[in-house]
Amino acid sequence: xxxxxxxxxxxxxxxxxxxxxxxxxxxxxxxxxxxxxxxxxxxxxxxxxxxxxxxxxxxxxxxxxxxxxxxxxxxxxxxxxxxxxxxxxxxxxxxxxxxxxxxxxxxxxxxxxxxxxxxxxxxxxxxxxxxxxxxxxxxxxxxxxxxxxxxxxxxxxxxxxxxxxxxxxxxxxxxxxxxxxxxxxxxxxxxxxxxxxxxxxxxxxxxxxxxxxxxxxxxxxxxxxxxxxxxxxxxxxxxxxxxxxxxxxxxxxxxxxxxxxxxxxxxxxxxxxxxxxxxxxxxxxxxxxxxxxxxxxxxxxxxxxxxxxxxxxxxxxxxxxxxxxxxxxxxxxxxxxxxxxxxxxxxxxxxxxxxxxxxxxxxxxxxxxxxxxxxxxxxxxxxxxxxxxxxxxxxxxxxxxxxxxxxxxxxxxxxxxxxxxxxxxxxxxxxxxxxxxxxxxxxxxxxxxxxxxxxxxxxxxxxxxxxxxxxxxxxxxxxxxxxxxxxxxxxx
Numbered sequence: 001x002x003x004x005x006x007x008x009x010x011x012x013x014x015x016x017x018x019x020x021x022x023x024x025x026x027x028x029x030x031x032x033x034x035x036x037x038x039x040x041x042x043x044x045x046x047x048x049x050x051x052x053x054x055x056x057x058x059x060x061x062x063x064x065x066x067x068x069x070x071x072x073x074x075x076x077x078x079x080x081x082x083x084x085x086x087x088x089x090x091x092x093x094x095x096x097x098x099x100x101x102x103x104x105x106x107x108x109x110x111x112x113x114x115x116x117x118x119x120x121x122x123x124x125x126x127x128x129x130x131x132x133x134x135x136x137x138x139x140x141x142x143x144x145x146x147x148x149x150x151x152x153x154x155x156x157x158x159x160x161x162x163x164x165x166x167x168x169x170x171x172x173x174x175x176x177x178x179x180x181x182x183x184x185x186x187x188x189x190x191x192x193x194x195x196x197x198x199x200x201x202x203x204x205x206x207x208x209x210x211x212x213x214x215x216x217x218x219x220x221x222x223x224x225x226x227x228x229x230x231x232x233x234x235x236x237x238x239x240x241x242x243x244x245x246x247x248x249x250x251x252x253x254x255x256x257x258x259x260x261x262x263x264x265x266x267x268x269x270x271x272x273x274x275x276x277x278x279x280x281x282x283x284x285x286x287x288x289x290x291x292x293x294x295x296x297x298x299x300x301x302x303x304x305x306x307x308x309x310x311x312x313x314x315x316x317x318x319x320x321x322x323x324x325x326x327x328x329x330x331x332x333x334x335x336x337x338x339x340x341x342x343x344x345x346x347x348x349x350x351x352x353x354x355x356x357x358x359x360x361x362x363x364x365x366x367x368x369x370x371x372x373x374x375x376x377x378x379x380x381x382x383x384x385x386x387x388x389x390x391x392x393x394x395x396x397x398x399x400x401x402x403x404x405x406x407x408x409x410x411x412x413x414x415x416x417x418x419x420x421x422x423x424x425x426x427x428x429x430x431x432x433x434x435x436x437x438x439x440x441x442x443x444x445x446x447x448x449x450x451x452x453x454x455x456x457x458x459x460x461x462x463x464x465x466x467x468x469x470x471x472x473x474x475x476x477x478x479x480x481x482x483x484x485x486x487x488x489x490x491x492x
Contacts, residue, residue, distance in 0.1 A: 012097050015191075017048040018215060019198035021061035022208025029053045030220045033188045038104040038335040039326050041373045047191055050214035052223035055183070059229040061209030062154040062181035068207040070151070070179050074128035081127065081176060083204045085120035091200065092117075095165065095193055097327075102190035103161050104326045104334045104374075105289055113289075115455065116197070119169035119473075122457035123177035126478050130178070137488065144489040149482035151179035152231030156224050158245070160237045161187035161337060162292045164194050170461065170472035171234045171481075172211065178481040180231070184213045185224060189337055191215040225249050232481070233257070236294075238395075239466055257470030257480055259294070259462055261395040262423035265416035266297035267438065269409075270305045272428035276450070278313035284426060284452050286363075286379040286399035287321050290336050294467075295424050295453040299385075299392055300403045301412050307405050311383065314403070315362050318379045323367065335375040336398050342366060342375040345398035348391055349380055357389030358382030358402055387415050395421070409438065417443045422464030424453055445471075 018025040029051030035044045050058070069077065088095065096110040105113060133147040155175050159167040164186045175182050186194040191213075198213040214220065225233060225248045235245050236259040249256050266284065268277050284297040291298065302310045326334040336342050346366060352358050363380030377399055385392050385402035392402045406412040416425055425444040429435050439447040445463045446453065455461050460476035462468060471477050 012094065012101075014045045014098070014101060015195035015199065016045050017195075018050045018054055018058070019195055019202075019211075019213045020050075020054060020058045020209070021212070022202045025050070025054060030216050033215075033217070035189070035191070036338065037101065038337055039374045041339070041375070044101055045192075047188060047215055049188065050216040050220045052220060054214060055216070055220055055223040055227060058183045058209075058212035058214050059154055059224075059227050062183055062212055063229060065207040065209035066151070066153055066179070066181035069176075069181065069210050077177075077179075078124045078127040080205055081120050081124035081173070084201060084206065085117045085124070087200045087204050088114070088117040088120065088197075091196075095196065098193040098196055099165065100326050102164065102192050103292075103337055106326045106328075106331045106334045108329050108332055109288065113163060114165045114193075115169035115457075116165055116173065117169075119173035119457045123173040123478065126174070126177050130482060131475075142491040144491060146487040146489070148485045148487060149178075149479070150485055152481065152483055154181045154183060154229055154231055155481060156183050156185065156227075156230045156233045158185045158221070158224075158233065158235045158237065159187065159194065161189035162289060163236070164190050165197070166455070167236050168194060168197060169457070170455070170477065173457070174472070174478045175234075175481045176206075176210070178478060180481055181210045182212070183224060183230070184211065185221060186213060186215055188215050188217060222248055225254070226251055228252050230254055234470070234480070235259070242468070258468035259470070259472065260423070260466060260468040261397075261421060262294045262296065262463070262467055263299060263393065263395055263419045263421045264295065264297045264424040264426065264444070265299045265301055265419070265442075266426040267406075267412050267416060267428065268300065268302045268306070268310060269412075269427075269429040269431070269434065270303040271430045271434075272306075273430065273450075274306060274310055274313055277428040278310060278317050280426070280428065280450075280452060281314055282317035282321075285401040286318060286381070287333055290334055290377070291379075291399040291401070292336060292397050296397075297424070297426050298396060298401045299387070299416070299419075300401055301406050301415055302403060303412075304405045304407050311361070311403065315381060318362060318381060321379060323376060324371070333379065333399075335371075336377055337375070339375055341398065342377060345377055345396060345400060348394075348396050348398075349400060352382055352385075352389065352391040355389070357391055358385035361403075363399070387418055393419060409434070413438060413441050417441075420466040423462075423467035424448065426453075
């Protein structure tokens, strides 16, 4: 792949500044950031960043737009969300290309990461269903006791670079359906698709300022988190950043929902379909998004009786992946996000080898040749890994997985749960009884049996332990963006 292979396709325009109050912001106060395309290491665009003053304007315009949004009535709000879903569908090719520019996810997979259309259609149906209650109360039987749910007003959604349009679906859709305005902060590493989304929101007729998108760095992010006009914060990202956000938000006692990292276990039992289990382990592990996913099953636990046979099929699946230009439809494996990430991942690999924490079976190096300018790291598999070693306990966020043995069900469960994280867990078995029994003993918010982590708007998604709190998807995800109010009326 040469540098010219990744010029902007189809004359696609890359949005490069905040979208506030229904228009592109000019003269933003947060400086600028050079966006580097991970496939080539070359500049994609210079992003103009929001500063504290821009955050103030975004929150203020959100407050006004939220009142206008609620005044439209339930039918109109529902129809506008469906219109936005239609617009997303009509521009799917464009969003796929923008996603590739954002973080070099292969175009063959990019559309799968744009979940907003499905989430909008699902949550549009909840616009007129906040599910209030009326309950009897002690004392005078004539009292009316109402339990209602109402929006927070303006909520902040802080998205990671590796799934900004996933987070837009999981958070923006229920937040709008619940009646809120949203200030959406994408990562500076992946701003293009979210900024185009903001333009579409205005184009389909949502009130100007209802969805503001503000790429920003530390100063602007802190201003957003500490802003007294923000009613609730939803953060997706790393644990260390979450701690800083929680500490800052505590100054105004602003509630925060967090969806954090993972070190998910994939349990492969002796009765599993080995071919299917090996393919699933390859793609749920090092291959999809080059392992840069909180749902990555980076700890693969295999029953001792099938260990060698599984490894043969697993490594074959891993080595069969097509590595190359993310804009090539034949490519299924792309680069990691940055030079810094590549150095960090390679350091983890080197440390695992030098300390003897695992045996390198395949991969382990940065690719050269035509791919040398990009941040490409081979899919890497370690076997016989110590579950207490850094490669098994710290989220690598790259194409590196550990394979471990177990001898019985209890040992598999013990190893799987021996982690500070609890976002996902995977089970490969043809024994339905075992599937139910093991699933209920795994400390994770989502359990996937003989399937990939296919997040759907109907299912609540979120973590246990250090993987965060709160949920997206389903009624649980809808209620995250609603406050509960009790109204008691005394009638004579």
